[in-house]
Amino acid sequence: xxxxxxxxxxxxxxxxxxxxxxxxxxxxxxxxxxxxxxxxxxxxxxxxxxxxxxxxxxxxxxxxxxxxxxxxxxxxxxxxxxxxxxxxxxxxxxxxxxxxxxxxxxxxxxxxxxxxxxxxxxxxxxxxxxxxxxxxxxxxxxxxxxxxxxxxxxxxxxxxxxxxxxxxxxxxxxxxxxxxxxxxxxxxxxxxxxxxxxxxxxxxxxxxxxxxxxxxxxxxxxxxxxxxxxxxxxxxxxxxxxxxxxxxxxxxxxxxxxxxxxxxxxxxxxxxxxxxxxxxxxxxxxxxxxxxxxxxxxxxxxxxxxxxxxxxxxxxxxxxxxxxxxxxxxxxxxxxxxxxxxxxxxxxxxxxxxxxxxxxxxxxxxxxxxxxxxxxxxxxxxxxxxxxxxxxxxxxxxxxxxxxxxxxxxxxxxxxxxxxxxxxxxxxxxxxxxxxxxxxxxxxxxxxxxxxxxxxxxxxxxxxxxxxxxxxxxxxxxxxxxxxxxxxxxxxxxxxxxxxxxxxxxxxxxxxxxxxxxxxxxxxxxxxxxxxxxxxxxxxxxxxxxxxxxxxxxxxxxxxxxxxxxxxxxxxxxxxxxxxxxxxxxxxxxxxxxxxxxxxxxxxxxxxxxxxxxxxxxxxxxxxxxxxxxxxxxxxxxxxxxxxxxxxxxxxxxxxxxxx
Ligand code: AHR
Numbered sequence: 001x002x003x004x005x006x007x008x009x010x011x012x013x014x015x016x017x018x019x020x021x022x023x024x025x026x027x028x029x030x031x032x033x034x035x036x037x038x039x040x041x042x043x044x045x046x047x048x049x050x051x052x053x054x055x056x057x058x059x060x061x062x063x064x065x066x067x068x069x070x071x072x073x074x075x076x077x078x079x080x081x082x083x084x085x086x087x088x089x090x091x092x093x094x095x096x097x098x099x100x101x102x103x104x105x106x107x108x109x110x111x112x113x114x115x116x117x118x119x120x121x122x123x124x125x126x127x128x129x130x131x132x133x134x135x136x137x138x139x140x141x142x143x144x145x146x147x148x149x150x151x152x153x154x155x156x157x158x159x160x161x162x163x164x165x166x167x168x169x170x171x172x173x174x175x176x177x178x179x180x181x182x183x184x185x186x187x188x189x190x191x192x193x194x195x196x197x198x199x200x201x202x203x204x205x206x207x208x209x210x211x212x213x214x215x216x217x218x219x220x221x222x223x224x225x226x227x228x229x230x231x232x233x234x235x236x237x238x239x240x241x242x243x244x245x246x247x248x249x250x251x252x253x254x255x256x257x258x259x260x261x262x263x264x265x266x267x268x269x270x271x272x273x274x275x276x277x278x279x280x281x282x283x284x285x286x287x288x289x290x291x292x293x294x295x296x297x298x299x300x301x302x303x304x305x306x307x308x309x310x311x312x313x314x315x316x317x318x319x320x321x322x323x324x325x326x327x328x329x330x331x332x333x334x335x336x337x338x339x340x341x342x343x344x345x346x347x348x349x350x351x352x353x354x355x356x357x358x359x360x361x362x363x364x365x366x367x368x369x370x371x372x373x374x375x376x377x378x379x380x381x382x383x384x385x386x387x388x389x390x391x392x393x394x395x396x397x398x399x400x401x402x403x404x405x406x407x408x409x410x411x412x413x414x415x416x417x418x419x420x421x422x423x424x425x426x427x428x429x430x431x432x433x434x435x436x437x438x439x440x441x442x443x444x445x446x447x448x449x450x451x452x453x454x455x456x457x458x459x460x461x462x463x464x465x466x467x468x469x470x471x472x473x474x475x476x477x478x479x480x481x482x483x484x485x486x487x488x489x490x491x492x493x494x495x496x497x498x499x500x501x502x503x504x505x506x507x508x509x510x511x512x513x514x515x516x517x518x519x520x521x522x523x524x525x526x527x528x529x530x531x532x533x534x535x536x537x538x539x540x541x542x543x544x545x546x547x548x549x550x551x552x553x554x555x556x557x558x559x560x561x562x563x564x565x566x567x568x569x570x571x572x573x574x575x576x577x578x579x580x581x582x583x584x585x586x587x588x589x590x591x592x593x594x595x596x597x598x599x600x601x602x603x604x605x606x607x608x609x610x611x612x613x614x615x616x617x618x619x620x621x622x623x624x625x626x627x628x629x630x631x632x633x634x635x636x637x638x639x640x641x642x643x644x645x646x647x648x649x650x651x652x653x654x655x656x657x658x659x660x
């Protein structure tokens with residue numbers, strides 16, 4: 001969402017005027033610095049219903065009847081389901097595990113219908129807080145059924161509103177015995193935000209039911225087993241250079257058995273290994289490694305899978321609560337197989353279609369490689385002997401087998417401290433290419449630490465700031481992050497990547513705040529922080545031009561509530577100026593474009609500003625959004641940007657001579 005504003009209105013928030021030439025203020029062409037082309041990306045974790053009930057477009061909750069009390073104390077196979085006998089039918093219902101669709105998917109429902117009554121006997125699913133449907137749209141239903149009686153059974157599947165009014169339906173008859181997948185399309189005639197799916201068997205008989213699924217026909221890029229189109233598009237609109245997945249703490253898990261194993265998440269969905277989500281819900285793995293890679297490709301983001309370093313989360317057994325059992329290491333006798341899993345991931349992503357794992361990628365419909373370049377090992381782990389031993393094993397094997405892969409190590413959960421120091425020491429010993437720093441801090445921390453990376457030794461590992469956020473979603477929070485990000489651009493030679501965290505959260509199911517994007521079943525609410533991230537990612541460059549923008553006066557130059565940067569994208573030749581002001585007063589300065597060459601007539605100006613206390617919310621989703629306009633360009637400008645603002649000027653290379 002970007003509002004266009006008239007240039008007269010713009011004058012009220014920003015004034016550009018001509019300044020006289022000043023030799024000292026010109027950009028020094030000799031100091032142009034190559035910076036990372038992958039600086040700003042996104043962090044995706046299946047946290048706060050980000051995958052199931054979120055980006056993954058499946059509308060049925062607990063489709064495979066695998067929910068259980070280990071996921072969440074109040075859950076079981078019938079969570080989100082209701083036994084449906086409204087037409088006065090009767091029989092028995094049970095949860096069975098004998099002869100399931102697949103051993104990885106052990107639970108299913110068995111109905112023994114003794115009298116089908118007026119409407120049939122079956123099941124009703126309430127989705128994730130209701131099933132949102134739209135008039136005129138089609139929905140793809142599928143189910144695995146196992147008819148155990150001798151005759152074929154008539155089945156009706158319908159979407160109904162809360163009062164039982166039918167919104168759309170389809171009917172079919174089973175054929176034969178044994179587990180079989182049936183697929184139907186339901187055309188919906190009415191809008192509804194909280195529909196239910198009803199599956200009714202309209203005859204006496206015995207039948208097993210599993211993998212009850214409903215997807216909108218239109219998913220992001222219309223992939224089968226696809227992603228929710230509106231949410232995926234808002235993510236794509238950030239134009240991230242990379243995407244980290246599947247977490248976060250989710251990667252190293254709550255105990256060894258809960259470590260995220262990528263091989264469990266590929267292949268037919270009914271055969272994937274579901275498991276407890278560390279954030280106290282359930283992972284179907286329907287959004288698995290294939291879908292992650294595919295999404296990265298769809299949005300032009302480099303995939304950055306992060307794998308556990310052979311240890312579980314140090315908070316295992318009590319995540320985010322006092323009294324955890326702590327980090328556990330995969331037994332050494334199992335580490336060889338674990339290391340092989342890591343190597344196999346590279347083959348799955350990049351290997352030829354004749355390789356074992358490349359063939360599985362091709363079988364899933366993607367013979368071309370996914371061009372995996374980065375692999376993360378570990379997630380803010382406690383740097384113990386147990387960790388170090390396993391990390392070294394994985395690192396050595398991966399580095400030896402795939403020197404082309406850029407390995408990202410880990411340096412603890414904080415910007416300093418014991419794990420940070422020990423993690424860096426280990427990275428130095430192994431010459432790890434990149435290390436993953438994490439920090440969640442107050443906005444003031446970001447404003448006080450703008451010089452952090454100026455002091456970094458360029459000969460040590462590069463940095464991936466894999467998780468960071470100031471504690472909040474107000475404009476002030478977003479601007480503190482923006483000021484910090486101008487400094488990341490200046491240090492883009494040592495900071496290779498950065499991703500705000502977490503990315504998305506379903507309203508009513510948030511395990512962590514703040515997030516970049518909130519959503520419910522049918523709407524998506526980008527925060528102000530989102531718009532800041534979007535401006536930086538969509539307007540990034542691979543060359544940093546120092547000295548183009550100068551803030552006025554000594555005091556302003558030292559004032560860390562403001563930050564400036566100028567980058568150029570050598571692919572397009574476009575030049576981008578950024579002025580972030582988290583202070584309570586307007587900031588003036590000068591942008592010297594006299595060395596840029598022949599300037600185009602105009603440039604795009606984008607401003608994010610407003611009341612620093614304001615957030616975007618479900619009630620006021622567009623309280624603060626970027627304002628876009630076109631400005632006339634001049635070689636030397638004096639500018640005044642408003643208090644609490646981010647200003648981005650994008651100068652297209654069209655009509656511009658090369659900046660020498
Ligand atoms: O982003 C939320 C959590 O914060 C991540 O799972 C974890 O890595 C960090 O502590």
